[in-house]
Amino acid sequence: MNVTLFIPCFVDTCFPQVGMHMVRILERLGHRVTCPEAIACCGQPAFNSGYWDEARQVAGKTLHHLRDAEAVVIASGSCGAMLKVFYPQLYAGRPEEAAAQRLSEHTWEFSDFLVSKLGVTDLGARFPAKVTFHDGCHGLRELGIKSGPRKLLEKVRDLELVEMSDAETCCGFGGTFAAKFPMISTAMGEVKCASAADTGAEYMVSNDSSCLMHLQGLLSRQGKPLKTLHLAQILDSQ
């Protein structure tokens, strides 16, 4: 397949390794990967803030560059939800509505692409550690992603997966929420980190780098030993 990677700005700037691992995994599976350089944002920040016209200024460009893609794959559940679920709403009743609908049908979050579209669960990876999985809310509730990442992790050799009691509870990032309501965001993150630490896991893993950015930020500041990783980083480990 021709896979078009959409790399959102924070992955591009702070977590490029996530993108690199995705490329390697997809190429190993025999797919041709492209990455349009002209686009950097899905438009969710403005959208979530209620500035839908301004969101369309960004989303329009993204929509344009991805309109003919065979498969758009995204490293983040929240950006994935923006394209798959909210673009059709953003463009409802507008000329781009059909294009948004088509894009929605051709967009997948990374783990969902592997498991649901490609039918692949074993990537030949090895990662000897105890890990726990954090379900990013957009991926979980907007895209229905729950079992996919776990099926992938099950096939990783020497990896022990333990579930935390708050796996589905929001980490507190929520985009602009983290900056507008930092005290609530922090409290939510602390509850999440405590739940993860309770499992005795060495790593907290997620399919959403934005969640991980927030959680790692808290863990580092508090000097906690728990480390965070994106799913792609584990799946590319040998």
Added chain:
Amino acid sequence: MSNAAQQFLEAAGTITRNLRHRGLIQTALRKYEVARDRKKSAFNDWSSARQSAAETKWDAINHLDTYLTEFTSKIEARGTKVHWCPTGPEARDTIRGIIRDAKAKCVVKSKAMTAEEIHLNEALEKDGFEVVESDLGEYIVQLRKEPPYHIVFPAMHLTRDEISDLFERELGSAPTREPEELTMIARRALRRKYIQADVGITGANFAIAETGMVSITENEGNARLTAALPRVMITLLGIEKVLPKMEDLALFLPLLATAGAGQTVTGYNTLYGGPRQPGESDGPVEWHVVLLDNRRTELLADPEQRDALHCIRCGACLNVCPIFRNVGGHTYGTTYSGPVGSVITPHLRGLQDWKHLSNASSLCGACTEACPVKIDLHHHLLQNRRNAVGETPSWIERLAWRAHAFAVNTPALYQFGQEVARIVEPLRQRLQGTPLDPVKTWTSTRDLPPVAPESFKEWWRNRR
């Protein structure tokens, strides 16, 4: 920023640092989750039950005029007086009038969030009536002179010691750590009130159009007593509480109890169809049903968010909301808290003053998932945000988003920005924690990830 928004931020700041509160609420709500999951799994098909309930409520709300009219004529046929009140003040005045005409002195009350909504108790107390809350949790917060913390569990935020101290102070009872003994203290204090009260005021969970009855859900039996002994009974409810048929209760009572409290059904679910009828030995001789609009019709007029009126006030969305769990019910500063409160309060009390509640959410969607009548809660929060901006945009924020759009849409500018971020990284780290820190709201509690030496796009380009 509105006053309410400012107060919200301050209250949230204080309470999120209160680790004792955090532990108390997390523990209470985890217990709820365990009970709820057990009762949910007893359903043959929870998902279909939810869908059916959603459809029933859709029917009720989208034919509200028909059902309300049917309800009123059926209930009036057996001697009940129905009062339609377009606003809160009118409802208050109506109730005050009924109580005055009854020449009452003492009023006993069972739980009614609509009474909170219209600030009924304050008005009655100003009139010189004694108003006693009979629900244990409401009784406790009434003694503490604070509003209910949660629409179903008003005293969730208090420990037994705090309650014991309260009873000692206000009732002169002996201190005790036993919940059973504390409950008995309240029971004894309230028994006299039921018998002495001239007027009983209740809320209602459902108004059954087909049979002209209201349905009241409770566990303690205090609403049953409030509706049994005083000679005048008043029931206050929002117009949206309508259910078309009596048999709808066979679905709604278990849904309400399971989602709201993790119970199969609650202790008492009682249908009232009239005041004391011929051949009955007790019950109020006079029953007034007060139907409250108070801007619900405005919410009804918004077809996108009309389903928010499907709410059966079970409290499930509060229980699962991570924001509620960390800030608690009082922080919201308004009658209806949690996700449903954040959705409807802008409609009931003004969008610009209350939009901050819709902003204070990570849009995680746990509420929508938990709602037994499938209200699209978290998407309504998004819609409120959009509507607030549409009404009164912040020009600064608009400018900022336009600048952001320009930056991300212009690759040269975007890359330049990354370069600058990389260069100023050491400086930014040095400014961290000082008043000059540009990303203070993040870095006050969290580290920022470092800017990678090579961005993904740079790596991608070099690869080719």
Added chain:
Amino acid sequence: MVEESPMNAQERILARIREALTVPAPMPGSHGHGHDQGRVEVPAPVFAFQGRPVHVARAWLPPGGTTPEEQLTRFSAASAELKTDFRCVASEAEAHEQLRGIADSEGWKRVASHHSALTDAATTALGRPTLFTDGGYVPDDLEACEAGITTCDVLVAQTGSLVVNSRTSGGRALSVLPPHHVVLARRDQLVCDLTAAFQRLEELHGRNWPSMISLVTGPSRTGDIERILVLGAHGPKKLTVLMW
């Protein structure tokens, strides 16, 4: 402020409602993305209620049991969980014996009840001073009684509930004011679930509903203090069901 007559207010509100409803709202289940449940198959109507066929939610709700034996087991299990003292005995005489036993162990000096075939026989057999609430009573007198003995309309296996009403169960307060509520029931009064219970109630009272019909599920309870279960918050601390 001009005093509005109630009729004007009613018309005002109805007018607002009709105006609001001129724009249709989407049907539920139309938000959600594939993995969310859409419209459900409505089960076929089963029985007449007020002369209308009724849609049964039985397929989706917790089960109540298909045979009388299953229903009895279900009711028994639910009672245990609710802390309802449920005793299924062989005969009315044995029920009276059980009642005497409870009265002795709890030291009842005065009980309250209402007149009916079952309660008259039971209170006679009990032989304690009895306040009968039919025709009216003094609330303080009822408050002084240690137990309220009533019949019920129907019992529900699915939920472990029973139904009392304000006309044939001795009024509104008899079953909720005294600290111990005792219910006398016959086996044929047990039905499988709430839907069946509403059907039974319509058969019993459909022509002339009592002003109060209460579905009682266990003794009075509260979790308002630290979510810890306490029985006897305001209503009865004990609920006993004697069935034969």
